[in-house]
Amino acid sequence: MRMLKSILKVRWLSSLAFLAVMFIITGLINPDFFTYSNIIECFNSSVVFTLLAVGVAFVIMTGEIDVSIGSTMGLAAAIAGMLAQRGESWALMIVYSIIIGLLIGLVNGYGVAVLGVPSLIFTLGTTGIVRGLVYVFSGGKTTENFAGSFTNFGSQTLFGQITIYYTIVLVIVIITHLLLTQTRSGKYFIAVGDNVGGATLIGIPVTATKIVAYVLCGIFAAISGVAFASKYGQVNIVAGAGYEMSAIAACVLGGISLSGGLGNIAGAAIGAVIMSTISRLLVFIGLSSDFDNTIKGVMLITIVVVDALMQRRSAEAARRERLVARASGSAR
Amino acid sequence: MANNVSQAASTLSAAPTGEPNKLLSVRGVTKSFGTNAVLKQIDLDLNGGEVLALIGGNGAGKSTLMKIIMGIYQPDDGKIYVNGCLTHLTKASVALASGIYMVPQEPMLFPNMTIEENITMGFQERKQQLRARLKGVIDEIGWKFDLNRKASTLSIAEQTLVEIIRGLLRNAKILILDEPTSALTFDEVESFFRIVQELRQKGIGIIYITHRLSEVFDIATHVSIMRDGIITLHGPVSDFNHEMLVQGLLPPGSVQKAAQLTEGAAIDYANTEPVFELQHVSGHGFNDISLKVYPGEILGVAGVVGAGRTELVSTIFGRDKILQGKVLLDGKDITGYSTKKVLQAGINYVPEDRHNHGLFKISNITANTTSALLEDRRLGKLFLKPKVEQTITQEFVDSFRIKIAGQEQLAGSLSGGNQQKVVIGRSLSTKPKLVILDEPTRGIDAAARRDVYGIIRGLRETGVAILIISSDMEEIIELADRAVTVSQGSINAEFWKKDITQDNLTASSFGLHMEGEAHEQ
Numbered sequence: 001m002r003m004l005k006s007i008l009k010v011r012w013l014s015s016l017a018f019l020a021v022m023f024i025i026t027g028l029i030n031p032d033f034f035t036y037s038n039i040i041e042c043f044n045s046s047v048v049f050t051l052l053a054v055g056v057a058f059v060i061m062t063g064e065i066d067v068s069i070g071s072t073m074g075l076a077a078a079i080a081g082m083l084a085q086r087g088e089s090w091a092l093m094i095v096y097s098i099i100i101g102l103l104i105g106l107v108n109g110y111g112v113a114v115l116g117v118p119s120l121i122f123t124l125g126t127t128g129i130v131r132g133l134v135y136v137f138s139g140g141k142t143t144e145n146f147a148g149s150f151t152n153f154g155s156q157t158l159f160g161q162i163t164i165y166y167t168i169v170l171v172i173v174i175i176t177h178l179l180l181t182q183t184r185s186g187k188y189f190i191a192v193g194d195n196v197g198g199a200t201l202i203g204i205p206v207t208a209t210k211i212v213a214y215v216l217c218g219i220f221a222a223i224s225g226v227a228f229a230s231k232y233g234q235v236n237i238v239a240g241a242g243y244e245m246s247a248i249a250a251c252v253l254g255g256i257s258l259s260g261g262l263g264n265i266a267g268a269a270i271g272a273v274i275m276s277t278i279s280r281l282l283v284f285i286g287l288s289s290d291f292d293n294t295i296k297g298v299m300l301i302t303i304v305v306v307d308a309l310m311q312r313r314s315a316e317a318a319r320r321e322r323l324v325a326r327a328s329g330s331a332r
Numbered sequence: 333m334a335n336n337v338s339q340a341a342s343t344l345s346a347a348p349t350g351e352p353n354k355l356l357s358v359r360g361v362t363k364s365f366g367t368n369a370v371l372k373q374i375d376l377d378l379n380g381g382e383v384l385a386l387i388g389g390n391g392a393g394k395s396t397l398m399k400i401i402m403g404i405y406q407p408d409d410g411k412i413y414v415n416g417c418l419t420h421l422t423k424a425s426v427a428l429a430s431g432i433y434m435v436p437q438e439p440m441l442f443p444n445m446t447i448e449e450n451i452t453m454g455f456q457e458r459k460q461q462l463r464a465r466l467k468g469v470i471d472e473i474g475w476k477f478d479l480n481r482k483a484s485t486l487s488i489a490e491q492t493l494v495e496i497i498r499g500l501l502r503n504a505k506i507l508i509l510d511e512p513t514s515a516l517t518f519d520e521v522e523s524f525f526r527i528v529q530e531l532r533q534k535g536i537g538i539i540y541i542t543h544r545l546s547e548v549f550d551i552a553t554h555v556s557i558m559r560d561g562i563i564t565l566h567g568p569v570s571d572f573n574h575e576m577l578v579q580g581l582l583p584p585g586s587v588q589k590a591a592q593l594t595e596g597a598a599i600d601y602a603n604t605e606p607v608f609e610l611q612h613v614s615g616h617g618f619n620d621i622s623l624k625v626y627p628g629e630i631l632g633v634a635g636v637v638g639a640g641r642t643e644l645v646s647t648i649f650g651r652d653k654i655l656q657g658k659v660l661l662d663g664k665d666i667t668g669y670s671t672k673k674v675l676q677a678g679i680n681y682v683p684e685d686r687h688n689h690g691l692f693k694i695s696n697i698t699a700n701t702t703s704a705l706l707e708d709r710r711l712g713k714l715f716l717k718p719k720v721e722q723t724i725t726q727e728f729v730d731s732f733r734i735k736i737a738g739q740e741q742l743a744g745s746l747s748g749g750n751q752q753k754v755v756i757g758r759s760l761s762t763k764p765k766l767v768i769l770d771e772p773t774r775g776i777d778a779a780a781r782r783d784v785y786g787i788i789r790g791l792r793e794t795g796v797a798i799l800i801i802s803s804d805m806e807e808i809i810e811l812a813d814r815a816v817t818v819s820q821g822s823i824n825a826e827f828w829k830k831d832i833t834q835d836n837l838t839a840s841s842f843g844l845h846m847e848g849e850a851h852e853q
Contacts, residue, residue, distance in 0.1 A: 188454075202453060202498070
């Protein structure tokens with residue numbers, strides 16, 4: 001029990017353990033799953049979710065939320081698709097998506113951090129606006145017929161069947177993870193989510209930190225849109241709808257607390273693999289992938305409830321300790 | 333005493349600008365929130381090696397002043413000098429860079445981080461260098477800490493120490509301690525005082541906010557008393573004694589106020605059974621509380637904020653666990669009842685914070701007044717009867733003189749006083765035997781306050797027992813037939829009508845009652 005507790009304390013390690021358990025259970029039900037390429041494919045196919053989850057992780061760590069990432073991804077994907085139809089370069093697509101992500105992130109950050117609108121409501125509003133823009137840009141039609149070099153790029157493998165995409169994403173994950181845990185300003189995100197008042201008192205720029213979190217989140221979401229367009233070869237007008245739930249669930253599964261202040265990028269990346277793997281595993285188990293969203297929702301709620309109960313218990317214990325200490329001064 | 337005040341005033345007025353040898357000088361700082369002037373021309377000085385005790389009642393403006401010094405609020409007017417230099421404390425990081433550090437009343441650590449991360453957070457220097465300095469600071473003070481512990485596992489005392497180390501690592505020369513001992517146990521307070529002495533010997537200037545007058549003489553070198561946004565008394569501690577400090581806390585002319593008392597209730601205490609009785613009740617935030625309330629009596633409960641009064645009544649009302657003791661209503665044991673059952677038994681509670689716990693702001697007045705009666709069959713079995721609702725509401729509107737445009741008006745749009753009348757009306761609609769009023773007139777104007785007092789007195793005439801919690805001493809004097817004071821979670825004094833005076837209430841609220849003194853020695 002004590003060992004279990006100490007493993008659970010390192011939250012991203014327990015998500016890694018959870019992923020391993022999922023693989024093992026699937027393998028026990030259907031031994032066909034246990035091939036090298038099947039398992040590697042689980043990671044390769046998680047590129048889009050990983051980028052989304054890493055981005056939104058910044059926002060969740062500061063104690064806020066961003067539900068507009070699905071539509072941001074959709075918009076960036078549609079624009080990348082249009083550029084791909086004309087055979088434009090990768091660099092241009094990345095530049096465009098960075099601009100899109102930056103603008104959406106600034107709007108969200110301004111609304112939440114400066115105007116003080118509840119983040120769920122504000123980003124829900126941006127979701128509507130951005131999704132509307134997707135319709136405007138694509139004329140209500142699916143964007144397709146991309147240049148072959150664009151769609152082939154993602155499936156090229158580097159070593160041991162790992163795609164170029166996943167390699168790039170892995171490098172990004174490792175770099176952001178280190179930036180967040182090892183640098184001064186990286187820790188600001190956690191600090192703001194952990195205790196806003198305390199952060200203000202030691203001179204951390206709370207508003208700026210939150211805006212930066214939203215900008216990073218927007219940029220990551222937009223870049224994931226490029227990956228999406230390349231991976232699927234076509235961009236539907238509703239592309240990315242519902243992805244925000246998977247990305248947020250990935251963060252929570254990876255040990256990032258929805259109340260902020262707890263978790264890291266590595267956890268979000270592992271959570272993203274879990275999320276993108278579920279439908280694949282369902283097929284191996286012999287269940288319909290129609291259960292996909294339901295299972296994701298159940299997992300999200302289960303973890304959030306457990307997390308909330310634990311947080312409430314420790315907050316209540318701390319409050320009582322304070323009150324008892326206050327009254328005990330006179331008891332002596 | 334009068335001499336001291338004028339002396340202090342003359343030295344202050346003789347120094348219109350900051351003097352270079354002063355660590356911190358505040359000159360003419362003024363701050364208002366809306367129409368409410370919180371600070372009026374505050375002057376304050378602090379030298380290195382001084383411990384300046386800052387005392388004052390609730391709402392005196394202490395925290396606002398500290399937040400201005402910390403750069404969290406901006407003053408409307410006035411100047412602040414640090415080391416004799418005019419400094420514009422535009423945000424917290426500027427104050428920190430100027431060597432000012434505040435340890436807030438409730439430590440503001442990052443619970444999910446380790447001690448080391450907490451302390452080193454927000455520094456711009458290299459890690460190794462920082463760690464070496466941290467080790468230096470800890471060695472110098474001689475505290476033993478496992479720096480890898482999570483902050484959430486620390487006791488309040490340890491959290492306060494971590495906050496102080498954080499300030500020292502920032503080379504803070506001015507340390508603001510906001511009621512640092514309020515959540516410490518007796519032993520912890522002693523060792524904490526030793527630390528404050530050490531810091532003082534290092535030449536650090538400390539502003540020490542406290543509610544406990546005895547601490548002033550234990551630890552401070554200088555003392556300033558704030559009341560209603562002004563500093564009423566300032567000087568070296570050796571110039572004062574307990575009585576003089578209490579005088580400084582009182583509003584001018586309070587003696588005359590006490591003279592024009594209203595008559596107390598004529599209760600034959602010997603032959604009357606109390607409606608409500610607490611027998612040695614302990615809970616989270618209060619210890620061994622015993623009291624009785626008689627029918628047709630107003631019992632005042634005085635004390636400073638954080639003394640445990642609100643915790644006591646919300647626990648009685650079923651919001652938290654009673655750890656020990658008995659609660660009796662009409663002789664019947666109601667210990668541990670849920671809120672609903674307490675209400676049904678006949679106790680009603682008008683909470684301190686009517687915005688968060690009292691009023692349904694976006695409902696109309698009818699709904700607010702009758703919301704406590706929703707279980708009552710008078711309002712109809714399944715569908716509510718609007719006529720009955722309106723009749724009941726109109727009774728209260730008329731008898732309480734609630735100024736409304738009509739019953740359909742939203743409660744949130746009423747003035748503070750009328751909101752409070754609606755909340756009181758609602759709690760009376762259930763015809764309770766005991767009404768608990770927590771800070772009944774906070775934030776409402778004088779006219780409405782008179783009306784509320786009238787309502788409360790009228791209620792007493794009908795034989796209801798009333799328990800009033802108030803930090804406003806004048807309110808207790810005006811209303812209460814009997815009063816107790818709560819200090820640090822226990823009742824430390826009880827007064828009969830003739831003894832309910834500003835002096836007595838203030839002295840014992842700040843923990844200076846005769847009995848308390850005897851126990852301490």
